[in-house]
Amino acid sequence: MKRYLALVALLLAVTAAAPAQETTGARVVVPSSNTSRARVIKVTTVNAAITVRTHSGTDVIVETEGGRNRRLPDRTPDGLHRIDLPRDVSVSEDGDVINVRGPVNSGPIVLTVPMNTSVQLKSVGGSIRVDGVHGEVDASTTNARIEVMNISGTIVADTTNGSITASMDQVDPSKPISFSSVNGSIHVSLPADLKANVKLRTLNGSAWSDFEMRMNGGLNMPRGGTMTGTINGGGVEASFSTLNGRIEIRKK
Amino acid sequence: MKRRAIIFLLPMLVLAQRHARHNNWSFEDNETLRRSFTGRKLTLDNVSGYVHVTGGAGGTVEVSVAKHIEAESDAALLRAKQEVTLDMSQQGDTVRLYVDGPFRHHGDNGNHGYEVYYDYDIQVPSNIELDLKTINAGDIVVKGTNGDFNIHGLNGGIEMDAVSGSGTVHTLNGPVKVSFTRNPTNATSFHSLNGSIEVHFQPGLNADMKYSTLNGAVYADFDVTVAGDLSQRMAHRTTQARVGSGGLPLSFDTLNGSIKLYTK
């Protein structure tokens, strides 16, 4: 169900001097409409890597490169940039949600977003990298790694075979954070003064932390490989689950 | 018969090489036609040959046409001269150049044993309105005009240099290259199926553009805005976008080439 926004404007590509020249593909800018609600960006790709970074502006910038198989008749001419999207990339808007559907081939997608944006990133084999977002982060891959840095807010991340590395500057106390990886490891850095209820689940792996965790049930593991405890008296729900990997929770 | 052919073959070697598709057609004829008209509009409907139009300060339309015939026999040569004609006339303030021949008529099977080429070099007043068509064996080049235009090539490219005005520029198999001294004020379209499109505008372009390419890409040195339903405006082949404050309708369409747009 699509609604027309009165003043939705899509600004395509900026000046030749823009730092975006690092991708030779298309550059698409979606300015904020007159709503104050934070935007949600959903990106779905198969093998394309997804990078999200932030800027102080209110626009959402999508930079893409077409899949490597696609040969354009000419290379990007000097001083020019593409103002159409590669055929296999689509950007659409549905209320406050921007949907980016990525190429089947491995051209990377780079999003530059306002800091209070929330992102939902899903890929099969493309790695996911997020830097600086204050909204909600939901990242999911099958085979690739997830790296989330300098975020404040909350995160829900899962991967089957990849690893998860996360570093949170602040954690929203009202939103549970959760990390799971079947075969990969989970490395999370959290603020040293974080108050949290921690749940650690690792079957064949190990768990390590330099936080002082007050574990429930003493030294006995109450239920299989799951340990629960509190940090700094308890607070936000934080769960870490892996089957075969290692869990490391560090103080920032 | 053969002697005449030989005489013409030698000096016309250059032309012959350019036009010769039928290497075994050794019968040729050449002549140059010149006419002068006064008019505000030039309509040219050619089949084979190039069309070069140059605008200037003069008040008249000076037409210089090089006609070249290749034929398989003397008889065919004669037929060519009889059957294919260039009508040059003035109707009101329109100068009309029209190549007529059997290929214009229903029932013509296209195989005549000859080819007739007309190459035009035309000087025009710069404010002339142009309607130019040619199909084969030549490009269309327009320089220095500022009237509205309809330019149709088929197998050749189209180049418009230092022009202004509005209109259509279409070709099938050739490149399109246009540079404006002033941006168009009315709807203007640029189409090439198998060729690239390159247009140089003046800074300060305000337009609502529609651009399509399948196997190429669209490049620009300026910012473009798309308004409304993104999925509709950025459909799989076509994008609808706005430059500056919009207004002027511009369309660019190619299948197998790229589109390059300049304002700087």
Next chain:
Amino acid sequence: MNCERIREQIPEVLAGRLEGAARERLIEHLDTCAACRAEVADLGVVWRGMEAMAQPEPSPAMKSRFLETLHAYEEGFQEAQRRLTYTAPKRSWFWQPAWQVAFAAVLLAGGIAGGRYLLPHGAAPPGNPEIGQLRGQVETLRQMVALSLLQDQSASSRLRGVTYSYQMTRPDRDVAQALLHAVNQDTNVNVRLNAVDALAKFAGDPEVRKALADSLAVQDSPLVQVALIDLLVQLHAREGVPVILKLSQDKDANEAVRQRAVSALEKLGGVQ
């Protein structure tokens, strides 16, 4: 369409004056008729096939169709997933989240107003039924919020819904239903995982235990499988034995999961 007719039309189409159906017919004919193509060549036009003159179609047509099919599949798959993500038991308009919250607010307001009216001056004595009623209404509100969150688009919100659920003192059947639905249908593995943990509160409900066992049968995420196995063991849910047995023998299952299943059977077998 005979060749003579076609040839009559060639100059027209070359001059761009043939449109629509006639043009299409001519193009089709030229594609199949070498003789007519020769005619066109005579007029100096190189025939480039359908692409040259037909309306634009994706030229690597097969590749394009494959990509479209892939996208359609992904889209359909995601749409199915979206639809399966908890749809509230829409027995009536009442279950719309907005109505739920409004109703809860009314209840709460009513409770507070009623409490003020009924309470004598000063603090209520401990054990006063009105306080209990108030607590009950807060609990209802919490439940409304949890149920509402569990339907949200954002995984983070659904996770919050799960957390709310296990912070409730007396979560009722609707919450259990919602959590079970989350375990089975939520697209996000973290939500499913935490929903399993939240269901530990329903140890006493045999229907929940049964549902957990059923859920194990259809779960494909190894982490959730292990969590379910562990929970069934924790709840001493012998109902789960058949499913766990099957899982322990399933060659396609993750090795670690199978081992977990085997050790779970021992533990459950030991409970009589």
